[in-house]
Amino acid sequence: MQFGYFDDSNREYVISQPDTPLPWINYLGAEDYFGLISNTGGGYSFYQDARLRRLTRYRYNNVPTDMGGRYLYLRDNADGQYWSPTWMPTQNQLEDYSCRHGMGYTKIGSTFNGIRADLRYFVPPGETLEIWDVTIKNLTDEDRQLSAFSSVEFCLWDANDDATNFQRNLNIGELEVQDSVIYHKTEYRERRNHFAYFACSEPLAGFETQREAFLVPYRGYQNPQAVLRDVTNKSLTVGWSPVGVHHLRFSLAPGETRRVIFLLGYFENPADQKFSPPGSQKINKAGVEPIIEKYLNPQAVDQAFEHLKQYWQANLNVLQVVTPDQHVNRVVNIWNAYQCMVTFNLSRSASYFESGIGRGMGFRDSNQDLLGFVQMVPERARQRILDLATTQLESGGAYHQYQPLTNRGNDAVGGNFNDDPAWLVLGTAAYLKETADWGILDEAVPFDNKPGSEASLFEHLERSIQYTLDNIGPHGLPLIGRADWNDCLNLNTFSEKPGESFQTTTSRDGKVAESVVVAALFIMAANEMQAISNHLGMGDKAAFYKNAAEKMAGVTRKHGWDGDWFLRAYDHFGDVIGSQECEDGKIFIEPQGLCAMAGIGLKEGMVEKALEAVQTHLATTHGIVLLDPPYHDYHLHLGEISSYPPGYKENGSVFCHTNPWIMIAESIVGDGDRAMDYYLRINPSNREAISDVHRCEPYVYAQTIAGKAADRFGEAKNSWLTGTAAWNFVAITQWILGVRPDYDGLRIEPVVSKNWKGFKVRRQFRGTLYEIEVVREGTGNNISLFVNGKKIEGTLVEAVGASQVSVKVVIA
Ligand code: GLC
Ligand code: GLC
Secondary structure, eight states: OOSEEEEGGGTEEEEOOSOOSSOOEEEEOSSSEEEEEETTSBEEEEESOTTTTEEEOOOTTOSSSSOOBSEEEEEETTTOOEEOTTSTTTOOOOEEEEEEEOSSEEEEEEEETTEEEEEEEEOOTTOSEEEEEEEEEEOSSSOEEEEEEEEEEEEEEOHHHHTTOHHHHTTTOOEEEETTEEEEOTTTTTTOOEEEEEEESSOOSEEEEEHHHHHOTTOOTTSOHHHHHTOOOOOOOSSSOEEEEEEEEEEEOTTOEEEEEEEEEEEEOOGGGOBSSTTSSSBOOTTTHHHHHHHTSHHHHHHHHHHHHHHHHHHHHTEEEEOSOHHHHHIIIIIHHHHHHHHHHHTTSBSSSSBSSSOOEEHHHHHHHHHHHTTTOHHHHHHHHHHHHHTBOTTSOBOSEEETTTTEEOTTTOOOBTTHHHHHHHHHHHHHHHHOOGGGGGOEEOSTTOTTOOEEHHHHHHHHHHHHHTSBOTTSSBBOBTOSSSTTOOTTTOOOSTTOOTTTOOOSOOSSOEEHHHHHHHHHHHHHHHHHHHHTTOHHHHHHHHHHHHHHHHHHHHHSBOSSSBOOEEOTTSOEESSTTSSSOOEEHHHHHHHHHTTTTTTTTHHHHHHHHIIIIIEETTEEOSEESOOOSOOTTTGGGGGSOTTBTTBTSEEGGGHHHHHHHHHHTTOHHHHHHHHHHHOTGGGGGGHHHHOSOTTSOEEEEOOTTSTTTTOEEEESSSTHHHHHHHIIIIIISOEEEETTEEEEOOOOOTTOOEEEEEEEETTEEEEEEEEEOSSSOOEEEEETTEEESSSEEEOOOOSEEEEEEEEO
8 A cells, every 4th residue: 555656757755645654754954954854744953963953842752643843824714724734733634635755855735625835845055944935825716814823842952951851941941033033042141152043934913932822731733722713922931942933814815826935044153243232132143134034035945946956966866777677766866865865964863763862973874874875975975984083992993973063982882893993994995986085095083083193094994904803702703892783782791680771781801702794894894905905005914904804704614604604693602693503593694695795605605505595594575584583582691682572673673774785695696686686675665555564654765674573574663764775775786786886997797687688877986977788688697898889808997087988788
């Protein structure tokens, strides 16, 4: 069952009924100002940091769900009926409801009693504000007398404090109103130089700035008394819960249309120019007023929307494909790239499953997000790499998370996730392959933000590798530390206290438990360091990394192999995890994919064997589960993984982030059909038809789909902010379609289904547009390349700096 459809030519998903199984959301903003917006107008906004600079309030865990957001109420003053054109919060029966989620904007529209209302929400590129562009039309042949009310609830900046510290917060809320602009300035009197504003293009019949005055006690957003009675009090009280409500009254002749623009924005004044007149407590509005004036003008709004469209056109044009499969086309060309931008921007901070107060930017997560983002805005990827390296510890280890506003490692979460360092190398390698900007390696970057500790980025990468070499366990495999990529495999935690954090508790010395996953990641990283050193003319170092990788591969073949698949780990007692010997958790997905990518046991046929085991034990119709059988009870020595009920999250769900590793492994061994089959099982568009089962948005990947052991097999959770976005993008574009940036050019090695006759890829790469046309002439994976009509040896198209290159690829 579907709740909408894809409109590919407009790059939109169109939701045609408001009561989707879960709120289906979109993101506004791509730089400093962000908003989450659901298909019924729910959500919130923040500046840079979802926790520390929250502009509007959002109550997670609300009942009914998704109550609170960017609401507009319309009221028919003839009979007093009122409704919300976005359906929430009033939930009236609407005609012609639709929500179009597009690239950085959302349009919601509907008709009620002959009044058509359309709202377009977006953030103009380069600005720290969002626009609500509202058009209201009278479709009847009678004059209509209407009122309109806008509504947002302000957050007192730190979302965590806002949700907990009521004894203070209910006393500090402050606002100002001037003309049609409501200013939220809580704490501006003291240490904050920033404020929020909510402006309207129309003269006001009234306004309200207190939630209680707008709703009155014991009523909610579904039936505010101010709307019911068409009365506002121009309240301007201190404390309690500041809101912004504009009250408009107007009439519409038959067929008449009225356009109203609302702006919700963030502004910072210089510390010495906060007040006007100086010495007063009033906001100095000289800086912000021109911005407000500009965007209250419909022409400027239309222009800004055009800019937004061009911005996305440019981002997406970097890579466009035409294949025989519509799910590949639309997901690669539009939604997966878009999701990669969102994960790059927000890491795992703010979604409808991440509250914006729990996690900062993940070190591992952000490095992985780069893999799917770097081709779009390489300069931002560059800065991100340098920021991440700045939080790296001198030991080469890493804080697991950092806060974007301060760029400081998060002490409360700490480090010792022993896979983290390898990801810095892999992220940087992806950047170098995309850009050939070798200069980044010379950038001086401190360790742990300490002035005076600066070293080149190259040295940071070397320390990353050294970190693993310094943390080797009894079998010669890397020690796992707190956990590796699987945050829930907590082999040194041994937690017996209710509520204790699995992520930060360590109660063993950590000198025994080892990880095959870290071994594979180490080899992948060491291979990149070998290539990078070679490029820099450092033969000795290249030899060192080659040797380190080979040695680790040997150890893994010997101690990381279970006979039919790769082992997962050794626990604190030196016993195997992910082996036939185990009762539960006999086989895990991660090492099967990552060892293939590291090339471990490729020649020896181990990878092919492991992939057979994946097919037999882990593959399901809804994707490949993380492990099997799931743990049926809690194991002190395994930690959080066994805390989840069987089939959920890390305990045997389809953890979508890991599936592309298997797709990549299948393409490495040359099985294009299986790679594509696995790809399609979790491709969101391909799951659209079962939206009633999947329940999350059909246009983006979710982190997890309940596994075969779960009662809700096939149900997705944790949509949007997941490494799934970047890795699926890499798997389909670089390995299956096979257009892969490499240090010296574009490597072209498609491994696609046997029944694909061909496909096309347009790829902008280092200033050149590559028009790649692939045709299949046989059933194998043998590749011949013709560059501008001339046959070349091998599969690397060297970057030559031409403006356009045509590449013909024959697969036989
Ligand atoms: C979450 C985390 C990611 C981790 C994964 C597996 O997605 O953000 O860092 O690798 O879970 O536990
Ligand atoms: C929980 C989640 C895991 C995530 C971790 C991060 O353990 O299950 O996916 O990586 O939290 O804090």
